[in-house]
Amino acid sequence: MAIDLISYSLVPLFAALIIPFIPRKHRRITEIIANITLLSGIINLGYVIIYYLVLNDYTSYTSDAFTTLMLFTIYLVGMAITFFSTYYEVEKDTNFSSYYSLILVSVSAMCSLVMSRDFFTLYIFMEALSVCSFALITSDSKTFSIEAAIKYFFLTFPASVLIIFGISLLMINYGTFDFDTIKFTSMNFLTFVSLSFIILGFLIKAGIVPFHFWTPDVYEGSYSPVSAYMAGIVTKVGGIYAIIKIVMLLSSYGFGSNLSKLLLFTGFLSVFVGAIAATVQKNMKRMLAYSSISQMGYIILAAATFSPIGIIAAVFHLINHATFKTVLFLNSACVEKSTGTTNMDELKGLEHRMPWTSWTSIIALFSTAGLPPLSGFWSKLLIILALWQSGHIFYAVAALIASVFTLAYFTIMQKKVFFGKLPEKFNDIKEAKYQLLIPVVVISLIIIFTGVFFNRVFPYFERILS
């Protein structure tokens, strides 16, 4: 593992262990500890990344830069969710007994997961992450959220069984599960079976079509900031990251064309089924969930090319998707709080009362749909380029067409929720509190800056993934 980065996973873990010793009446101290822990991490990581990004000189950069970037994304989304939850006033029956501890433990587990250098460690931290998310989903103690948690449990924990089975077969075959020492010299039957089990498990965890049945229910049913957390980072680090890692491992051995075909087809299905299902949804959060499935498909498509530019595109889109999906889900939480519903047929004209929420939504949705000069445009361009260069012209054209679908369903959402004449029943609603807008605005600025300064960002990605 990357021993020099270990403090990024130890500090949140110890902060989480301190929180239960704080008296219950001093809840503010709990919130301050959770926020300060993540804020200090994000300042530290942001300094490291921006320093090299501005200098554009990587000769003295020794740490694992890819891991650092993933850590930054995890801290960014974790920080946004924690800060948002602090000011997101909730109904009476919301369970807050160990909410912040669970967030901090899951941030720590995700950091350790991206730092791990072997399959078994990766599995351990993925399990810790799954258990934490299972509990976080039930935070608002509603019947719907408990149902979502049970669905999550029954559909993703069998996936863990598949993964551990595959990993043990890998151990039988090679005697090691280290990323560095494992050598896929020949594709014998056991390797084939073990990799199939592992990839199947991670595809279920990531919620890719045809294993997507749990995602819409979970994102719709869970406590609103938690659904942003799940969609923003948990399914990516717990599912997609491992697939990208396996692709990176296999691409250096020159075989994997069958795996490439399989992943391309799953990614293609995911992109289209997600996009088409999203156009017919009535509920805003459910629509965002299907959009999430569709965007995950893009990441799989890019990774499945097994080419260096494809892997750069996959990682770049993973990080971009973490940013813009967090913004959209947090905005839906703001809308739900102000109006009491996320049903798009009941909402209309909210832009007159919630301009900040509306404009940050526009930035995020334009980025998702791939409009220049936002960050999403560049990552989609890279994905299509990677597909075209590796000869998968059909999939490249399909990806292009699906991005038109993306623009269509997001425009429908924006029109239904924010544009139009304000109905009288919404006359007295107000913009969300400025504290709730801070994380949304900050992440929107990151989306804009990543897109505008792409000439600086691309060499960085090229460098860290070489």
Added chain:
Amino acid sequence: MIFYLLIYFIIVVAAAMAIMSKKLLNSAVMLALLSIGISILLFAYNAPWAAVFELSVCAGLITVLFISAVSLVKNDEDALKEKRVKYTVFPLMLVGFAVIASIFVPEYFANLFQFASFNPSNNPPLGDMIWLYRGFDIIGQITLLAASIFVIKHIFTKETKNEH
């Protein structure tokens, strides 16, 4: 041989009892017994570090967690009047499976040893194994433990934000 057969028998009985038992507490104790049996088997099969982890984590720690969780749940098992006699078919199936497996599986395991590319006799000492090779697992253990404690606290205790 009789010793191993006895342990296999204990494992099967404990597993069946853990599922069939009407009281959650009994299930937890039976699971602990199952883990102890498995860890003895792991010692016998020359995997001491796996055995130690199995003993400390599954038999010790998880049992403590289960028992604390059971004590948090309201004790109304008596209200649960269901007939479980018909489910005895499952343990019987398990016994049937065990008999069939004892005929066919040993051969399969003998085949599996051909795939093993490490020599089980030169395992490093336990302390070296933990600190030198698998140091990161200690953090994994702490993370899993913390996660499980917070999950139990989160799901089984009710506390609301507006209470104070």
